[in-house]
Amino acid sequence: MxxxxxxxxxxxxxxxxxxxxxxxxxxxxxxxxxxxxxxxxxxxxxxxxxxxxxxxxxxxxxxxxxxxxxRAVSPELVALYDQRADVLVSAFTDMLAQAREHIDVLVYAAVFLHEAYPRLNGLLLERAAEGCSVRIALGDAESENVRQRGMEERFGHGIESRCRLALMHYRPLVGVPGIDLRTHETTLYNSLYRADDQLLVNAHVWGVNAYGAPVWHLRRNGAGGIFGTYAQSFDAVWATATPVQEE
Structure with missing residues (x-):
């Protein structure tokens, strides 16, 4: 016409x-x-x-x-959840179990994973043994940003203790080839859980605990995009984080 x-x-x-x-x-x-x-x-x-x-x-x-x-809805968006509590723990662990090249986790604590899935360390060991690069970045319990998050979420010193608990859970992995564990002091705008080309993003909302904040599931769709933005964010935090040493 x-x-x-x-x-x-x-x-x-x-x-x-x-x-x-x-x-x-x-x-x-x-x-x-x-x-x-x-x-x-x-x-x-x-x-x-x-x-x-x-x-x-x-x-x-x-x-x-x-x-x-x-195009108003990104082609990278797989699912959007009202809050993290709506996402089954198996959605996290199944995604990590499928990873072949990259597992990246950026959180303050996220001890819900070990609490609901005690075999998490074993899963990460298996992935690393098969050549998957595993990077875990936890919040430094002594950092001002962690303390501030506790105040904002009305969680007090609880978040600091959970950071220490998370470190205790992951510490047996220190020194394992293919697995790197670090602590960071950054302001955490989002918790990130990446497995190859899939990513679960737990957004953080002022005054709301992470379990009550939204989660979006992304799948990479070519170079750049939302996935690329979050991947770069992880790398930027990782570069500032401190390696955890063997005891």
């Missing part, structure tokens, strides 16, 4: 296929297809052509508006 809106805009401005093509940096045949066949150009090209014509890009190509709406 011809794009009559585009045809009228070109006529009003005295634009030909050749002159508009030069401005939009495309072949004149592309302009002809836009007008006569109703083809929709790539967004960047459409924006340039619309700006040249002094028109709204979505008025010239309604399909671009529809495509934008379709």
């Amino acid at each position: 011809p794009n009559e809106r585009l045809r009228a805009a070109m006529a009003a401005g005295g634009w030909t296929y050749a002159t508009l093509a030069a401005k939009a940096e495309v072949d004149p045949k592309s302009i002809e297809r836009w007008v006569n066949l109703g083809r929709t150009p790539r967004r960047a090209t459409a924006m340039l052509a619309a700006e040249t014509l002094g028109e709204d890009v979505h008025a010239l190509w309604p399909a671009l508006r529809q495509a934008r709406a379709a």
Whole structure:
């Protein structure tokens, strides 16, 4: 179906296929297809052509508006949970068990994993023995940011004791090839649980304990994206964290 809106805009401005093509940096045949066949150009090209014509890009190509709406939900989003308490512990452990290359965990404590799945260390040992890189970053119980989180969540010194408990759970893994354990002092905006191209993100909400805050399940969809943002965030924290030494 011809794009009559585009045809009228070109006529009003005295634009030909050749002159508009030069401005939009495309072949004149592309302009002809836009007008006569109703083809929709790539967004960047459409924006340039619309700006040249002094028109709204979505008025010239309604399909671009529809495509934008379709992308409102990231293709990387697998599931969204109202709170961490809604996520079965098996969702965490099954995901970790499937990892072949990377397991990254960034938390303050997250002792719920060991409490609900006492075999967690054994699972991590198995993954590491098969060549999977395992990195665990726990909150430093002595850090000001951990103490502040306890105050904000009205949890008092409980969060500090849970950081120490988490370290006690993971300490038997110190020195195991393929497994690295560190403590960090950063402000924890999200707890991250990564297994290869899957990631569970437990968002943190001021004044709300982690179990009551939302969780989104992501799966990598190419380079960059939301997954890439969180992966880079983990690496940035990891670079500042302190390795736990063998006793």
